[in-house]
Amino acid sequence: LGVIPLGERFRDQLPLGDVGLVTLGEGSTPLLASPRLSERLGAEVWLKWEGANPTGSFKDRGMTVAVSRALADGAGAVVCASTGNTAASAAAYAARAGLAALILQPAGAVARGKIAQALATGARLVEIQGSFDETLSVASALAEQGTHVLVNSLNPLRLEGQKTAAFELVAELNGPPDVVALPYGGGGNACAYGQGFREAGAGLPNFVLGEAAVRAETAASAIRIGRPAHEKAATALVEASGGAVVPLSDAEILAAWRDLAHGEGLFCEPSSAAGVAALFRRPPPAGSRVVCIITGHGLKDPDAVARESTDVRSLPPDPKLVAEAVR
Amino acid sequence: LGVIPLGERFRDQLPLGDVGLVTLGEGSTPLLASPRLSERLGAEVWLKWEGANPTGSFKDRGMTVAVSRALADGAGAVVCASTGNTAASAAAYAARAGLAALILQPAGAVARGKIAQALATGARLVEIQGSFDETLSVASALAEQGTHVLVNSLNPLRLEGQKTAAFELVAELNGPPDVVALPYGGGGNACAYGQGFREAGAGLPNFVLGEAAVRAETAASAIRIGRPAHEKAATALVEASGGAVVPLSDAEILAAWRDLAHGEGLFCEPSSAAGVAALFRRPPPAGSRVVCIITGHGLKDPDAVARESTDVRSLPPDPKLVAEAVR
Numbered sequence: 001l002g003v004i005p006l007g008e009r010f011r012d013q014l015p016l017g018d019v020g021l022v023t024l025g026e027g028s029t030p031l032l033a034s035p036r037l038s039e040r041l042g043a044e045v046w047l048k049w050e051g052a053n054p055t056g057s058f059k060d061r062g063m064t065v066a067v068s069r070a071l072a073d074g075a076g077a078v079v080c081a082s083t084g085n086t087a088a089s090a091a092a093y094a095a096r097a098g099l100a101a102l103i104l105q106p107a108g109a110v111a112r113g114k115i116a117q118a119l120a121t122g123a124r125l126v127e128i129q130g131s132f133d134e135t136l137s138v139a140s141a142l143a144e145q146g147t148h149v150l151v152n153s154l155n156p157l158r159l160e161g162q163k164t165a166a167f168e169l170v171a172e173l174n175g176p177p178d179v180v181a182l183p184y185g186g187g188g189n190a191c192a193y194g195q196g197f198r199e200a201g202a203g204l205p206n207f208v209l210g211e212a213a214v215r216a217e218t219a220a221s222a223i224r225i226g227r228p229a230h231e232k233a234a235t236a237l238v239e240a241s242g243g244a245v246v247p248l249s250d251a252e253i254l255a256a257w258r259d260l261a262h263g264e265g266l267f268c269e270p271s272s273a274a275g276v277a278a279l280f281r282r283p284p285p286a287g288s289r290v291v292c293i294i295t296g297h298g299l300k301d302p303d304a305v306a307r308e309s310t311d312v313r314s315l316p317p318d319p320k321l322v323a324e325a326v327r
Numbered sequence: 328l329g330v331i332p333l334g335e336r337f338r339d340q341l342p343l344g345d346v347g348l349v350t351l352g353e354g355s356t357p358l359l360a361s362p363r364l365s366e367r368l369g370a371e372v373w374l375k376w377e378g379a380n381p382t383g384s385f386k387d388r389g390m391t392v393a394v395s396r397a398l399a400d401g402a403g404a405v406v407c408a409s410t411g412n413t414a415a416s417a418a419a420y421a422a423r424a425g426l427a428a429l430i431l432q433p434a435g436a437v438a439r440g441k442i443a444q445a446l447a448t449g450a451r452l453v454e455i456q457g458s459f460d461e462t463l464s465v466a467s468a469l470a471e472q473g474t475h476v477l478v479n480s481l482n483p484l485r486l487e488g489q490k491t492a493a494f495e496l497v498a499e500l501n502g503p504p505d506v507v508a509l510p511y512g513g514g515g516n517a518c519a520y521g522q523g524f525r526e527a528g529a530g531l532p533n534f535v536l537g538e539a540a541v542r543a544e545t546a547a548s549a550i551r552i553g554r555p556a557h558e559k560a561a562t563a564l565v566e567a568s569g570g571a572v573v574p575l576s577d578a579e580i581l582a583a584w585r586d587l588a589h590g591e592g593l594f595c596e597p598s599s600a601a602g603v604a605a606l607f608r609r610p611p612p613a614g615s616r617v618v619c620i621i622t623g624h625g626l627k628d629p630d631a632v633a634r635e636s637t638d639v640r641s642l643p644p645d646p647k648l649v650a651e652a653v654r
Contacts, residue, residue, distance in 0.1 A: 003357045003379075024592055025359055025376055030330045030352025049352055052330075052379050055594065056626060096592030102653055107641060116632040120625055122589040124653060130644035141646035262449040265351055265423030267382065298447055299383055299626035305443040314434060317457035319468035326429055326451060 051297030062158030166196025181275030187234030210278030389485030493523025508602030514561030537605030
């Protein structure tokens with residue numbers, strides 16, 4: 001019915017057995033041609049639009065698998081340490097499943113706005129007086145006690161679900177692209193794509209990962225991660241694929257974000273443009289086929305727009321005056 | 328590739344001829360089962376999740392058709408009078424097409440936040456010192472002068488595109504539902520569904536439209552429309568279908584919005600819940616098949632969440648204390 005949920009479409013390649021799916025219609029996202037980036041980079045550039053997922057980010061691909069399994073295993077609640085997209089996704093899928101969701105947030109880490117989406121779907125939010133690592137430790141401890149299932153990306157079912165985006169690309173392009181460009185926060189998503197391409201038996205594209213040069217303080221909030229949890233595996237993948245990790249200034253990330261919005265009409269989170277920004281610094285081979293993973297919707301971070309917006313003219317309701325003003 | 332754009336999927340039923348498509352991957356949205364609403368209403372209830380469209384609302388279905396045609400006809404710019412979802416959609420599709428977008432906004436009508444999405448994709452914004460009707464008159468006058476193509480719903484190509492949602496429902500359910508429930512702002516979307524069901528030759532469901540009882544002042548900003556532009560046609564459709572227009576208090580709309588978020592995990596704009604709220608007042612026949620059209624994403628209106636959110640506990644990083652606090 002409508003979109004086939006990824007847990008159904010790829011059930012044979014996921015550790016789901018025959019469990020009932022907790023789904024909000026995730027996956028099968030648009031793959032958009034990118035004429036302006038193609039011209040600029042001298043390559044065939046595509047955009048995988050993950051902001052179309054139910055809660056507006058790629059996190060939903062993993063959450064449907066993790067929460068389906070948690071429900072089937074008799075869990076009563078899920079827990080995660082997060083302030084952003086993971087929290088929003090965990091809260092929505094838990095609500096869909098009829099489970100409680102507990103979101104642990106490091107004190108003072110992020111503005112309240114970032115957590116609004118999780119609160120809207122009924123999650124319980126607790127602020128932990130400590131670092132992100134301490135917060136994650138509390139979440140893990142609750143999971144070990146058996147009261148909650150951990151749905152951070154330490155839960156391998158998360159990356160299992162996220163690998164399906166690589167399956168989709170192989171199906172859509174009749175093979176893997178030559179280059180895949182991704183934002184690099186914790187590194188889990190890059191690893192999931194690597195796993196997906198390997199399982200598809202279709203060869204490994206070059207992985208080009210854009211990370212914030214000053215990780216802990218970047219304006220690109222979804223990749224504001226000091227210590228990437230999957231650094232070792234992500235680095236190994238990049239090396240095995242002949243790709244690169246590209247450290248970027250905020251100005252470079254925001255310039256790529258503006259290019260996507262003004263040039264292609266695609267409004268994403270600033271962090272989602274990090275893969276594109278990395279390609280500007282490390283151009284793909286001429287004529288190669290490139291996919292940029294656009295990980296989250298621009299509505300996730302309206303503050304980024306507010307910082308950009310310009311003055312607005314105010315005019316009387318006279319078509320002549322308006323026509324003159326905008327000529 | 329990925330999602331088939333609605334202009335391609337339904338080209339034979341749209342006034343597009345063989346024009347090139349301006350697409351961001353719109354349409355083919357999820358149709359989600361709604362177990363909790365089904366139980367509560369004693370019917371088979373489905374949710375058509377239009378927030379999955381590229382700019383987060385159903386407006387994209389019409390905008391791809393209107394802007395594709397405008398580009399093919401040699402236009403240089405589009406114009407609309409809007410402060411919300413229409414503006415966001417017009418701006419994104421214009422950027423995608425390489426056209427300029429001019430958004431005219433009645434003075435003091437809406438908060439700046441509502442327009443952030445349009446600004447992000449490079450639209451020009453002008454505030455008009457007058458009412459919405461005066462603002463629309465200016466937009467129409469610019470269109471008559473030939474400098475801009477009007478992409479408000481007065482442009483019939485908009486409703487042509489929006490009718491494709493009815494085609495999808497007929498395909499997904501192997502026939503029309505018995506009841507379709509929609510928010511009622513300007514009335515154009517209801518008319519588009521009516522046209523779609525008629526053209527599908529599949530019989531007309533009962534149309535149940537939820538409108539704000541105090542139209543001009545409702546908190547449900549996307550249906551805050553004093554005078555519905557398509558009132559006559561929408562009323563005729565409701566009567567022909569044996570349905571009803573249900574005036575709702577803001578409390579009823581917000582209660583339905585919370586039910587969708589907490590009960591089904593679906594985070595929509597408050598206005599998008601008006602169809603569901605209408606069903607609570609006018610329950611569907613027992614066992615009938617009902618589709619609620621969920622028109623836009625919750626991230627469109629984060630202020631609604633801010634008004635809801637509760638106190639947050641702050642605790643030291645001690646699993647025992649956290650476990651006790653959330654027990």
